[in-house]
Structures are given as structure tokens and as C-alpha cells.
Amino acid sequence: MSLELARKLPNAKFIVQDIDHVLQQAPAVWSQELPEAVQMGHVQFMPHDFFTAQAIKGAGAYLLRRILHDWSDENCIIILKHLKNAMTPSSRILIIDHVLHPTVESGQLKSAPPPLPANYGIAHMFSIMDDLDIMSLMNGMERTPDQLHGLAERAGLTVIKIWECRGSMHVIEMRLPEEH
Numbered sequence: 001m002s003l004e005l006a007r008k009l010p011n012a013k014f015i016v017q018d019i020d021h022v023l024q025q026a027p028a029v030w031s032q033e034l035p036e037a038v039q040m041g042h043v044q045f046m047p048h049d050f051f052t053a054q055a056i057k058g059a060g061a062y063l064l065r066r067i068l069h070d071w072s073d074e075n076c077i078i079i080l081k082h083l084k085n086a087m088t089p090s091s092r093i094l095i096i097d098h099v100l101h102p103t104v105e106s107g108q109l110k111s112a113p114p115p116l117p118a119n120y121g122i123a124h125m126f127s128i129m130d131d132l133d134i135m136s137l138m139n140g141m142e143r144t145p146d147q148l149h150g151l152a153e154r155a156g157l158t159v160i161k162i163w164e165c166r167g168s169m170h171v172i173e174m175r176l177p178e179e180h
């Protein structure tokens with residue numbers, strides 16, 4: 001996803017993190033797909049275990065695409081707390097995952113008009129199937145807006161907005177809570 005964003009945002013800087021043996025494949029892909037970003041130093045590759053402290057402090061955005069759905073709540077809270085400790089007030093975490101839309105409305109997602117169920121019924125099937133897949137494969141889960149708010153709260157963060165996208169994956173924006 002960073003590669004596609006780098007195409008759209010040619011002046012942005014990206015630091016791609018993953019566990020070492022996975023990350024080793026990234027430079028060749030970027031060099032082939034977007035060599036100008038590599039040549040201009042707009043992308044760096046940094047091995048990182050997200051269960052350890054985040055070395056990049058005060059990034060504009062920490063992007064987690066299809067990461068949290070692999071993990072239990074307890075592990076997600078560890079991942080989020082490490083990011084929280086690296087954030088400044090202008091930083092945000094952008095989580096890209098399926099967001100489960102309850103059939104009885106969520107209040108935080110746009111509902112289908114009656115008589116359809118609030119989540120458009122079968123149109124939401126893929127997210128629910130993905131929820132079952134990820135539970136059986138990884139002991140993970142897709143989450144409802146309330147569950148995402150719960151994770152944020154337990155990690156000491158705030159969900160600012162769930163950005164609804166045309167597909168079934170949405171962008172959940174979290175920030176540090178405002179100081180009072």
C-alpha cells in the first residue's frame with residue numbers, strides 16, 4: 001500500500017517496516033516498481049518487530065494495513081501502545097482493515113435504507129467470511145466500530161474517525177487523546 005501511496009504522493013517519505021526476512025524482499029520490488037522513490041531517498045526499509053518499541057518518533061502517520069485483524073485484543077493493545085509511545089500530538093495511526101457493520105446499525109457507519117438490514121445484508125458477506133477465515137487461521141478477528149473504540153481506549157488512544165471507503169475495508173484514524 002505504501003508503494004501505491006508513494007505513486008500518488010511523490011513528495012512524501014515512507015519508512016517500510018516488517019520482520020527482517022520479509023522486509024528483505026521489499027527493496028527489489030520498489031526498485032522495479034518505483035525506482036525514483038528509491039533513488040530520491042523517499043523510501044527507507046527498516047526491520048522492526050511491532051511488539052517492541054517503535055524507533056520512529058513523531059511520524060505524520062503510522063499505517064497498519066491488514067495487521068490488527070491478525071491479532072487478539074491483548075496483542076493489538078501491545079502494538080498500539082508502542083505506537084502511542086512514539087507519537088506526538090500531530091501523529092495519527094491509520095488502520096486499514098475490514099470494519100464489521102452490525103445488522104442493527106452502529107451509529108458510526110452509514111446504514112442502508114430500510115427495509116434492507118443496516119449493513120446491506122449479503123453485500124457485507126465478504127467481511128464476515130474474512131472474520132471467520134482470520135479466526136480459524138490466526139486466532140484473529142475483524143472488528144466492529146465499538147470493538148475498535150474499545151481497543152483504542154485500552155491502548156490510551158482515541159478513534160477520531162472511521163473513514164468509510166467504497167470497498168469493505170475502511171480506514172480507522174486514531175490519535176493521542178486531547179490534553180485537558
Ligand SMILES: C[S@@+](CC[C@H](N)C(=O)[O-])C[C@H]1O[C@@H](n2cnc3c(N)ncnc32)[C@H](O)[C@@H]1O
Binds near residue numbers: 001051067
Ligand atoms: C496480512 S500481512 C499485511 C501486509 C501488508 N501490510 C499488506 O497490507 O499487504 C501481515 C504482515 O505483518 C507482518 N508481521 C507479522 N508479525 C510481525 C511482527 N511481529 N512485527 C512486524 N511485522 C510483522 C508479516 O510479515 C506480514 O507482512
